[in-house]
Amino acid sequence: MANQTPLYSALVQHHRLGRSAFHTPGHSGKEISFLAGLLQLDVTELPDTDSLFEAEHVILQAEQHAAQVFGTTRTLFSAGGCTLCIQAMLRLVSADSSKKTIVTDRILHRSAVNAMALLDLNPVWLLPRADAGSGFPGRIHPDDVEAFLKQYQDAAAVYITSPDYFGVLADIKKISEVCRRYQVPLLVDNAHGSHLFLMPENLHPIHLGADMTACSAHKTLPVLTGGAFLNIVSDTYVHNAKDAMALFGSTSPSYPIMASLDLCMRWAETKGKAAYSQLQKRVLKIKELAVEKGIVIPTGATDPVRITLQTASLGITGEEAAEIFRTYLVEPEYADDGNLVLIATPFHTEQDFLRVEKAIQALPNKRPVTLNAVLPPLPNSVMSVRQAVFSPWEEINLEDSIGRIAATTACPCPPGIPVVMPGEMITEEIAMFLKKYRFLTIKVVK
Ligand SMILES: Cc1ncc(COP(=O)(O)O)c(C=O)c1O
Structure with a gap:
């Protein structure tokens, strides 16, 4: 094998990219003095x-x-x-x-x-x-x-x-x-x-x-x-x-x-409250910038420091937006077909936040895509979760899965609600719905 430390080398290489880590873990990749050593x-x-x-x-x-x-x-x-x-x-x-x-x-x-x-x-x-x-x-x-x-x-x-x-x-x-x-x-x-x-x-x-x-x-x-x-x-x-x-x-x-x-x-006891109060204010500015740009964010009660950007409202997928964020040296937590998620912590610096703001400003404004998938009705559960998970299974094409029992969860994102869970019977509507989300196969109980 050419590289005898493939994982370690990849981690070192990723670290050298110098991206602002807006993902877990919550020390945000900073050498926080109390964690060193x-x-x-x-x-x-x-x-x-x-x-x-x-x-x-x-x-x-x-x-x-x-x-x-x-x-x-x-x-x-x-x-x-x-x-x-x-x-x-x-x-x-x-x-x-x-x-x-x-x-x-x-x-x-x-x-x-x-x-x-x-x-x-x-x-x-x-x-x-x-x-x-x-x-x-x-x-x-x-x-x-x-x-x-x-x-x-x-x-x-x-x-x-x-x-x-x-x-x-x-x-x-x-x-x-x-x-x-x-x-x-x-x-x-x-x-x-x-x-x-x-x-x-x-x-x-x-x-x-x-x-x-x-x-x-x-x-x-x-x-x-x-x-x-x-x-x-x-x-x-x-x-x-x-x-x-x-x-x-x-x-x-x-x-x-x-x-x-x-x-x-x-x-947390000595510095946490002050640190989060400051973070909340900084994140609010970022959210305001996003909304001004035309980006939809979740409404109602939310975690004040979680940054969720529905990039579909700009006509781009979360994955496309993530690539743009990376060019601004920001590594997001999560991206799917319609959303991008960043985890902000008190350990991010002003430079990190400025990178996020530049990346938001750089997102293209295309024709908005509305994400309002109507989920298929909940399928019938015909076997316990335990039985389905521990049964022998096979992976089959979606077209052949109608009437079979799911051995696993299938969850298209967005909206991130599983359409089928282990032990549930796959219906035609479920198979069609998953196909629309580019699922090709599914694991079913043998
Ligand atoms: C909602 C939720 N619950 C539980 C977990 C599992 O947490 P952990 O990775 O710390 O075991 C995760 C991990 O992503 C999660 O998103």
Whole structure:
């Protein structure tokens, strides 16, 4: 092999491009002094370094400090990302084996679908109302949660993703009131919103009434990739929380990642609020510039520091816009057929923001494309998620898939709402819809 270090070389080469990193991790690629030097702290469980899943002293103390900063009953560290927190949350609410139904939004991340397969849980799907503008999935409405809780009286939990990838926030306060009335715990996948407690107005779902949240700290906060928090408010779940995490987690969690979570909490406590208040103002200017240019952004309650640009309103795809951003030395977080997403953090410099502004100004103004896909009706679920995920599968052409059972999720973006989930029957409308989005094949149960 010519290059004996293909991955390492690619990373070094990418680093040399000198792009402003508007993507995860939330330290934004900056050599933040408090994160430098963590490599030498890459140790293992020793008498004086504690053990994540049996935390008794220093890890427990670090977690207790984090709980104080977040205002929770218990906060647990994860070095296995938000995925591990999601697995643990779902495990905790499914301890009662007679309750297998999870009332959940259809825009959920695949880590949750996989966890439901592993735990043999049955999702029932809430659809968002398209109230954030066309081309965005929208928000789960509290009235819809209530209707589902009336219908599914054996629900083990309500599980909502907020904010979504575009920064759109559900009304967690109202949803949590509904959940409390029906005595069903509210779990929030807050992967993209770990920083929300630092906004001038505390927008963190734990503050707004969620029982548990999975927070992918590394996405928006100065934490090494893989660092996340499981936040718990209800006493009910505290006792078994470590065991629930240990069920899925590696027995060798990274100490540098855990140390970065610990350092992040000190940063949050001492500097976080001031830093986010300033960031919010800077991002607002960028959003105003985008709107002036004619770019659509999500409407209603949103994460004030997430930059989502619906480039379709300029007649270009998000991917095309991303290429233009790269020529201005900006690497975005995400691009699809109609949108571009940037993650801004307090660690970006004025030079980084100026690059973003120049890139926005450089986008061409073509004929706007409206993104108002009408989704096919939800298909029937004919097999449990678990059965579908663990069955033998084959990949077949879409034309041949009608009447077959999906073994995987198919989710065209935009709008980012899966049209079929594992265990659901593929209809003609679904196959046609996916074809329009340039899907050619799909994995189905054999
Ligand atoms: C909404 C959402 N939930 C969960 C996850 C999983 O987070 P992690 O990569 O920290 O495991 C992601 C990752 O992209 C996500 O976007």
